[in-house]
Amino acid sequence: xxxxxxxxxxxxxxxxxxxxxxxxxxxxxxxxxxxxxxxxxxxxxxxxxxxxxxxxxxxxxxxxxxxxxxxxxxxxxxxxxxxxxxxxxxxxxxxxxxxxxxxxxxxxxxxxxxxxxxxxxxxxxxxxxxxxxxxxxxxxxxxxxxxxxxxxxxxxxxxxxxxxxxxxxxxxxxxxxxxxxxxxxxxxxxxxxx
Numbered sequence: 001x002x003x004x005x006x007x008x009x010x011x012x013x014x015x016x017x018x019x020x021x022x023x024x025x026x027x028x029x030x031x032x033x034x035x036x037x038x039x040x041x042x043x044x045x046x047x048x049x050x051x052x053x054x055x056x057x058x059x060x061x062x063x064x065x066x067x068x069x070x071x072x073x074x075x076x077x078x079x080x081x082x083x084x085x086x087x088x089x090x091x092x093x094x095x096x097x098x099x100x101x102x103x104x105x106x107x108x109x110x111x112x113x114x115x116x117x118x119x120x121x122x123x124x125x126x127x128x129x130x131x132x133x134x135x136x137x138x139x140x141x142x143x144x145x146x147x148x149x150x151x152x153x154x155x156x157x158x159x160x161x162x163x164x165x166x167x168x169x170x171x172x173x174x175x176x177x178x179x180x181x182x183x184x185x186x187x188x189x190x191x192x193x194x
Contacts, residue, residue: 047166051159052126055119055139058155062116062146069109076102108148115145115152126163132170136163 004013004027011022019026072079080098083089093101119142125135143156 046129046169048126048129048162048169051162051166052123052128054123055126055142055159056123058152059116059119059123059142062112062119062142062152064116066109066112066114066116069105069112073102073105073109076105111145111148115142118142118145129170132163132167135170136160139163 004015004017005011006013006020006022006025006027008025009020009023011020013020013027017027076098080101083093118138122135122138122142125131125138139156139160143153143160146152146156
């Protein structure tokens with residue numbers, strides 16, 4: 001008699017076994033149809049490349065910038081006094097008052113921290129190619145929260161569009177559930193024959 005293998009994990013099955021001793025999957029009896037046949041999922045080409053790493057890098061830089069803005073806000077009295085002592089520095093801030101600069105630094109710091117946090121979540125999900133909806137929503141939030149810098153806003157829109165067009169690169173729920181089983185099964189079967 002030919003060896004019989006589990007279709008899920010590739011383990012050797014004993015004659016007449018009703019379930020796999022390795023993974024516990026139900027095994028069809030001789031002449032019965034297998035209760036479940038794994039589907040072969042066609043993997044779409046990955047259109048996203050290293051965009052997840054790019055999003056993560058932006059997130060880290062946004063957090064650093066946010067912390068920097070909050071540090072300026074926290075030390076605004078000292079910084080303002082230093083600026084007022086230097087004639088060239090005073091020329092740079094003509095038309096601004098201390099309170100306006102302080103509020104700008106506070107709001108800028110908070111929005112950049114939030115934008116960076118959203119970007120890091122999005123970048124992690126994009127790199128894992130998991131949870132498309134969360135990756136897209138946090139990317140949009142990171143973009144919207146970076147409104148104070150026109151270049152980051154434009155880049156954020158481009159990245160968001162790239163995510164929308166690269167949706168097929170994310171794992172489907174079926175692939176996530178059966179990914180491990182498929183790898184283990186294929187590995188065990190290949191080891192037995194090679």
